[in-house]
Amino acid sequence: MAQRLNLVADEDMPHVHEWFSPVADITLLPGRQINAEHLIGKDALLCRSVTQVNAELLQKSSIQFVGSATIGVDHLQTDWLDQQQIGWANAAGCNAAAVAQYILSGISVWLLRQNRQLDDISVGIVGAGNVGTCLANFLDILKVPYYFYDPPLVEQGDPRQFVDFKKILSCDVITLHVPLTQTNKHKTFHLFNEFVLQQLTPEQLLINASRGAVIDGEALTKYLSLAHHAQVILDVFEHEPNVSDKLVNQCLLATPHIAGHTLEGKSRGSWMIYQAFCRHFNLDILADQSLSQVLPEKNALLLDTIDDIRHGLLNLYDVRTDHQKLLNYSGSLAEHFDELRKNYARYHRLLPRRDYDGWQTIANKVNSLEQADLAKTPSDLNHAQLLLSLLIDQ
Numbered sequence: 001m002a003q004r005l006n007l008v009a010d011e012d013m014p015h016v017h018e019w020f021s022p023v024a025d026i027t028l029l030p031g032r033q034i035n036a037e038h039l040i041g042k043d044a045l046l047c048r049s050v051t052q053v054n055a056e057l058l059q060k061s062s063i064q065f066v067g068s069a070t071i072g073v074d075h076l077q078t079d080w081l082d083q084q085q086i087g088w089a090n091a092a093g094c095n096a097a098a099v100a101q102y103i104l105s106g107i108s109v110w111l112l113r114q115n116r117q118l119d120d121i122s123v124g125i126v127g128a129g130n131v132g133t134c135l136a137n138f139l140d141i142l143k144v145p146y147y148f149y150d151p152p153l154v155e156q157g158d159p160r161q162f163v164d165f166k167k168i169l170s171c172d173v174i175t176l177h178v179p180l181t182q183t184n185k186h187k188t189f190h191l192f193n194e195f196v197l198q199q200l201t202p203e204q205l206l207i208n209a210s211r212g213a214v215i216d217g218e219a220l221t222k223y224l225s226l227a228h229h230a231q232v233i234l235d236v237f238e239h240e241p242n243v244s245d246k247l248v249n250q251c252l253l254a255t256p257h258i259a260g261h262t263l264e265g266k267s268r269g270s271w272m273i274y275q276a277f278c279r280h281f282n283l284d285i286l287a288d289q290s291l292s293q294v295l296p297e298k299n300a301l302l303l304d305t306i307d308d309i310r311h312g313l314l315n316l317y318d319v320r321t322d323h324q325k326l327l328n329y330s331g332s333l334a335e336h337f338d339e340l341r342k343n344y345a346r347y348h349r350l351l352p353r354r355d356y357d358g359w360q361t362i363a364n365k366v367n368s369l370e371q372a373d374l375a376k377t378p379s380d381l382n383h384a385q386l387l388l389s390l391l392i393d394q
């Protein structure tokens with residue numbers, strides 16, 4: 001029998017016990033507290049976005065593999081890991097659908113406040129990777145025009161259509177889906193600085209669910225203190241968990257870095273890391289282990305009438321609930337930011353936020369309802385307007 005491995009894992013990474021305990025002894029720790037001493041004599045580290053994985057953390061250890069159950073890798077010193085021949089993996093795309101769902105919910109709330117319609121806006125997507133593309137797929141169904149800005153993909157010959165930064169800055173909604181990078185030619189650190197922010201108008205919405213430092217936080221606070229400014233939705237903040245109460249209160253909506261935290265998004269992250277771990281250590285995946293095994297059945301969405309669709313979507317996700325929870329901690333946000341994220345996961349174990357994978361079904365259903373009974377679907381509503389009215393509260 002192969003020797004058992006020893007691993008340290010972030011205590012907020014789901015399903016670690018189910019999947020890893022047949023082959024490893026596991027030490028669970030709070031992600032921000034994992035230190036070099038904890039890793040001495042260990043073979044693998046399983047982390048989330050809050051653990052800085054670098055030479056300082058690992059050099060005294062015998063870690064051979066680092067798995068981060070996240071899309072982002074800005075907390076991993078990947079060049080050093082490669083140099084040391086330490087295997088590493090992230091969970092690319094694991095929660096892309098969850099982030100896209102968050103963005104659509106945020107846009108819906110903004111439209112409601114502005115008394116504007118979905119069919120008269122354009123969306124500028126900065127970063128056309130997994131999240132940007134997933135969002136674009138949803139916007140296609142909603143028939144909302146969007147534009148991609150992604151110079152690295154242009155250089156790689158991606159055949160899709162891309163626009164320049166100036167065009168993005170003219171869109172009604174600008175939403176950021178880039179990795180945080182500090183050094184390369186297309187670095188994203190402070191991509192939205194004071195100069196860029198000042199070009200926005202009060203009619204626009206800026207959303208950041210990528211990494212906080214893609215927007216210069218200090219410049220943003222200053223910008224939002226101006227009499228006229230664009231509306232802003234933030235899921236991420238520069239210097240988390242030290243989040244400024246002032247900035248949160250200046251936003252249309254603010255949430256504690258939970259855009260990707262659906263049940264599927266979190267579980268898929270662990271599952272992808274488990275698979276990478278097995279590949280690295282040349283282990284078999286046991287026959288009774290699978291992602292679907294740990295995901296509870298979804299309540300069937302009964303799409304018989306427009307009302308069914310409306311309620312199905314409303315039960316799905318309303319970002320205002322998460323915004324309100326963050327506001328409840330106003331005055332001591334920095335102290336409670338991590339706790340809110342932790343409790344978000346716990347709360348959602350009872351009433352989980354789920355990915356919605358039935359958008360195409362809904363689009364088809366709306367089509368058939370329109371064809372079958374136009375009286376139920378006012379003829380001046382196109383698909384986009386109709387689906388928006390389903391996304392937001394009546």
Ligand SMILES: NC(=O)C1=CN([C@@H]2O[C@H](COP(=O)(O)OP(=O)(O)OC[C@H]3O[C@@H](n4cnc5c(N)ncnc54)[C@H](O)[C@@H]3O)[C@@H](O)[C@H]2O)C=CC1
Nearest residue numbers: 071072127129130131150152177178179186209210259260
């Ligand atoms: N708030 C949250 O809960 C979550 C945040 N994220 C963040 O979102 C980021 C994006 O996620 P994915 O789309 O899955 O990543 P991805 O790697 O699939 O796509 C990122 C895209 O950004 C592009 N890009 C890089 N530099 C750029 C620049 N200067 N200007 C324009 N485009 C640029 C890349 O070429 C790539 O196509 C992640 O790196 C992560 O930091 C991801 C998941 C959840």
Ligand SMILES: O=C(O)C(=O)[C@H](O)COP(=O)(O)O
Nearest residue numbers: 048049050070071072095260
């Ligand atoms: O996947 C990413 O990248 C994210 O930002 C995550 O959704 C954040 O997840 P945790 O670090 O809280 O697991």
